Amino acid sequence: MNKPHVFLAQSVPDSVLSYIADHCDYTIWDKDEKPTTEQLKEILRHSDGALLTSLSADEELVKNCERLKVISTATVGYDRFDPIGLAKHNVYLTNTPYVLDETVADLLFGLILSGSRRIAELHKEVIDGNWTDKTTQPSLYGQDVYKKTLGIIGMGRIGEKVVHRAKEGFNMSVLYHNRSARPEAEERYGAKKVELDTLLEESDIVVLMVPLTEETTHLIGKEELSKMKQTALLVNGARGPVIDEKALIEALTTNEIFGAALDVFEQEPLPSNHPFLSLKNVTLTPHIGSATAATREAMAMRAAENLVAGALGKTPVDVVKK
Numbered sequence: 001m002n003k004p005h006v007f008l009a010q011s012v013p014d015s016v017l018s019y020i021a022d023h024c025d026y027t028i029w030d031k032d033e034k035p036t037t038e039q040l041k042e043i044l045r046h047s048d049g050a051l052l053t054s055l056s057a058d059e060e061l062v063k064n065c066e067r068l069k070v071i072s073t074a075t076v077g078y079d080r081f082d083p084i085g086l087a088k089h090n091v092y093l094t095n096t097p098y099v100l101d102e103t104v105a106d107l108l109f110g111l112i113l114s115g116s117r118r119i120a121e122l123h124k125e126v127i128d129g130n131w132t133d134k135t136t137q138p139s140l141y142g143q144d145v146y147k148k149t150l151g152i153i154g155m156g157r158i159g160e161k162v163v164h165r166a167k168e169g170f171n172m173s174v175l176y177h178n179r180s181a182r183p184e185a186e187e188r189y190g191a192k193k194v195e196l197d198t199l200l201e202e203s204d205i206v207v208l209m210v211p212l213t214e215e216t217t218h219l220i221g222k223e224e225l226s227k228m229k230q231t232a233l234l235v236n237g238a239r240g241p242v243i244d245e246k247a248l249i250e251a252l253t254t255n256e257i258f259g260a261a262l263d264v265f266e267q268e269p270l271p272s273n274h275p276f277l278s279l280k281n282v283t284l285t286p287h288i289g290s291a292t293a294a295t296r297e298a299m300a301m302r303a304a305e306n307l308v309a310g311a312l313g314k315t316p317v318d319v320v321k322k
């Protein structure tokens with residue numbers, strides 16, 4: 001029997017490629033520039049499945065792809081894909097939940113610590129040869145993390161791992177804002193579900209961990225920032241557009257809040273003239289929430305398992321239901 005054919009828009013670890021090859025024939029896109037929409041449509045017309053992590057897909061892309069059964073992304077976030085549009089043409093969208101939760105929560109705690117204790121800012125002072133008596137003056141003091149109040153917006157898989165670290169490691173109080181109540185988290189961590197405004201007003205550290213949707217676009221803007229404490233830190237591990245960056249830059253420039261620690265941005269990579277780059281009260285990382293060798297390999301394998309299952313005509317484990 002002929003093997004199904006899958007398209008890989010990017011390379012994958014050898015172990016993952018070998019798993020795919022056991023079940024499918026494959027083509028890998030090996031050019032530096034991404035395929036154009038027209039090139040992608042043509043490729044997908046001849047594919048049973050596709051791994052499109054760094055690309056996007058909607059109804060228009062797949063409407064003439066009779067063979068196509070699955071589009072897999074090696075990410076948990078799927079805001080660049082339209083699961084409903086794909087489903088209209090019997091194409092599953094799959095993502096990679098669970099396997100990255102602990103790793104992303106670790107990074108978020110790195111951001112919390114760096115932003116609160118000014119690690120990135122003062123690291124730069126040391127590197128630049130500016131370590132003088134003045135470096136430890138009160139105006140450069142940080143904020144405590146231990147026993148402070150963490151406000152988490154988006155108490156999902158990753159949000160709960162952040163809360164675990166906050167409670168078990170730092171004895172923090174936890175407020176959360178989520179679409180639905182999470183009674184187990186309330187019981188286990190003493191987390192309290194509150195309205196967004198209350199969370200913003202009462203938290204010392206506000207962490208964003210919601211998916212990017214119409215509802216969460218610019219969830220944090222001028223008005224929301226004005227409700228935060230002047231000593232508060234805003235941490236974004238979700239997606240850039242969840243924050244209105246213009247409003248955040250204004251709040252950081254006028255010290256309306258203490259600082260921001262950000263892994264995701266409205267435009268990625270950040271343009272070289274971006275105002276964030278000249279602010280001191282920010283920690284910036286280049287969207288590395290899940291970027292450890294082990295976790296990225298686990299994500300690629302999970303994405304491959306979904307891809308292979310779909311291409312073979314089975315129902316993949318991680319079908320995105322919207």
Ligand SMILES: NC(=O)C1=CN([C@@H]2O[C@H](COP(=O)(O)OP(=O)(O)OC[C@H]3O[C@@H](n4cnc5c(N)ncnc54)[C@H](O)[C@@H]3O)[C@@H](O)[C@H]2O)C=CC1
Nearest residue numbers: 077154155156157158178179209210211215237238289290
């Ligand atoms: N920086 C990075 O590298 C990474 C970023 N992410 C981002 O984090 C997001 C969350 O991932 P998971 O925790 O796995 O997702 P999840 O689906 O388990 O959790 C998201 C939570 O947000 C809540 N939510 C959704 N819309 C909301 C709204 N309008 N208001 C309040 N709560 C709302 C949901 O009820 C859910 O509990 C992903 O969608 C992705 O965009 C995920 C992994 C790595």
Ligand SMILES: O=C(O)C(=O)CO
Nearest residue numbers: 074075076077289290
């Ligand atoms: O999985 C995701 O959604 C990411 O942003 C990268 O891990």
